[in-house]
Amino acid sequence: MGLVLDNVRRDVGALTHIHETTLRLLPGTMTVLLGATLAGKTSLMRLMAGLDRPTAGRILVEENGRERDVTGLPVRERSVAMVYQQFINYPNFNVFENIASPLRVKGLPKAEIDGKVRAMARLMQLEPFLERMPLNLSGGQQQRTAMARALIKGADLVLLDEPLANLDYKLREELREELPRIVRMSNATVVYATTEPQEALLLGSHTATLWQGRVTQYGPSAEVYRRPQDLITAQIFSDPPLNLLPVTKAGADILLPDGTRAPATGVLAGLADGDYQLGFRAHQLGLRAPARPGLRFEGQVIVSEIAGSESFVHLECSGGRWVALAPGVHRLEPGTAISAHIDPASVFVFDPAGKLAHAPAFLSAA
C-alpha cells in the first residue's frame, strides 16, 4: 500500500501546525521524517494515521494502481500501527501475550497465533523472554516488544515515532542495524521519525526533512544529505551543527568576516559577486594542513568531545564557532591553539536567500 498526502494542511486554533504538504510514500519502503523537536514530525504522523483530520487537503491510499480517499476515515478503520518513543506494553501480560494481543483481537486460531508470535519474536530476538513480564525486561527489550506488537498486526502502514530515543546508545546501534531488515520482511510502508541525521542515513531509503511544520525536501536519503537544496535542509541534516562562514565574493577575492581577503579559488572563482554563506560539516573541517591549499583559520579549542572512536573538536576561530571531526581519540585541552582548514572544493555555498548555489561533487557511494 502506498500513501499519498495531497496538499494536506493542519491548523490548530489560529496556528498552522502543518503547512501545505504533498508527499508520496511508496509501498514497501521506509521514509524517515527528520527534524528537530517540534518541527512537526508527530503532527504529520498523526495525520497519516488518521488520528487527526487535516484542515485542508486529502489523504489517499494507493493499492494496485488505484487511489482511495481515506481523509477523515478514523484510525480504527485503517490498517495502521504506531510505536511511540515511550514504549507502551500491557504490564500485566507477558511478552508472548503482548505480541499476540492484536491477533487475539482479530480472533485468529490458537496455533496460527503461536506460530506468528514465535516467528516475530525470533526476528526481534525476543525468543528467550517470551514468558517474562515487560517490567522485568531492559528498555531495549521492552521497546522491541512494542515494535513486535506493532509489526505483527500486518498493518499496511507502520508509524514509528522516535522509537529508539529512550534507549542506551549500544541498543540504539543494534536496533538501528536490525530495523531495515525487519522492515523489508514486513512488507509494510514504514514511516520513521527521528531527530538524528545519522539514523536517517542508516535507515531510510527516503528522507523528508521537516522545519516549522513544512517539508523542506523529500528524496533518497543520500541525495538529500549530499544535495540539500537550501540552508535549512543542510542544517537539519547535519549533526554536529553545520559550520557556517559568511563571505563576500568581490572580483578575484573573497572577503572573510575578520576583514581579511583570500583568493577565490576553485568553486568560489565561479560565483557572481555578492554575499554567500559557506556551509561545511564537521568532517569537512580539517585540523591538519591539507595537500591542496585552502582557507586556513587560527583559533582555540573550546572542548574536545570524544565519542568512542572519533572526536568532535569544538573551536572558536576568526571564522566563527565551529566543530571539526577528527578520527580517533584526541584529548585537546580547552584553550589549546589550533588551526582549521577548509577545502573550498568540499563546501556548500548558499546565496543570501539561503538557496543552494553550489554543492561539492561526491562520488556516488557504491
Next chain:
Amino acid sequence: MARIELSDLAHSYKKGASALADFALKPMTLTWRQGGAYALLGPSGCGKTTLLNIISGLLVPSHGRVLFDGRDVAHLPTEKRNIAQVFQFPVVYDTMTVYENLAFPLRNRGMAAGAVDDRVREIASLLDLTGELQRKARGLTADAKQKISLGRGLVRPDVAAILFDEPLTVIDPQLKWELRSKLKALHKALDVTMIYVTHDQTEALTFADTVVVMHDGRVVQVGRPDELFEKPAHTFVGYFIGSPGMNVIPASVAGSQAHVAGATIALHRHYEVPPGKRIEIGVRPEFARLAPSGEGFPVKIERIDDLGRSRLARLRLREHAVAASVPDELREIGETAGLILEPEHIHVYADGERLEGRS
C-alpha cells in the same frame, strides 16, 4: 579535597554471601587521586550505581574499606563525608532566587556573608549564570535548573569530592556539549576530585582523565580515553567503547601467528597463550579495511552502510560478522572482497582479557 581509596571493596545485597555470583560488586581495589576527573562508565545493571552509593555513604559495603585521605569512612553517613552530589534531575528551591539557591549550601555551614557572596559570584560566572542571579528558580527551563544544581554541587570550596550521577539526562541534546565543556573548565578551575557516573561513552570520555569501565559488577579497565580506544583491556570494553564496537573473532594463537577462519595472520607481538581458555582476536573497524578481492582475507559483503562522511562495510569472514572501514578510493565493490587488518592494532584475548604479549 581528598584521595579516595577503595580497599578490597565488595558488596552483596544478600546476607552472608560467599559465591561470587551473589555479589553486585565483585572485589576491587582502586585509588582515586585528589583533584582527578573520573568517570564510572557501564551499561545499566553493571554495578556503577552501587559503587557510587558506597562512596557517597548511602550504602554500607558488605566487604572492604572506603578511605578518604586514609581515614575509613565506610560506616559514616553521607553528611559526615563532606561530599557534594549532583543528580539526574534538578534539585533546586523554586521559591528562592538563583543566588539564594547557590548561597544555601554555604550559609547552611555558617560561612561569612562576604565570603558567600564572592563564592556565589565566582561559580555563577563559571556557569554563565551571572545574569540570572536575581531571578526566581521557578519558571526556569529544566536546562537552567540543572545548571543551578551543578552550581549548588560545586559551590562549597571544602568538599572531599563531587559526585555526578548522569547529570546531563534532562539537558537538550544541542546544549549537552556546552555543559560538557563547562564541566571540564570547572574541574580545571576548582581542583577538586570529581566522579561522574554515566552509561554514555561520549560523556565519560569527554569529561574524564581516567575512565573506570564496569561490566557485570567488575571493573574491567581503568584507563585514559585513548587507552580504552587503542588497547581495550577486555572484549567488553572493545564492544562498549566505539560505534560500532571492536570486532571480536575466535582464533587460535601460537607465538606471533593467529589462525582465524582458515587463514593465518601475522601478529605484531609474541604471545604465550594459557591453555584451556577461549582465545579471540580483537580489531576495531577503524583498523580493518576493505580491499579489492585478492588482497588480504577473502570476505563476503553483506552490505555497505553509507554514513555520509564515510562508509562502513558489513562483512562475513566465514561465519563471523566483521565491520570494516571502506577507503574512499575503493569504488567497485562486488559480492566479495578482501579484508586487511592492521597488525599493530590486533589484540589477543583469553577468556575476554587482553594478553599483553611481548615484542
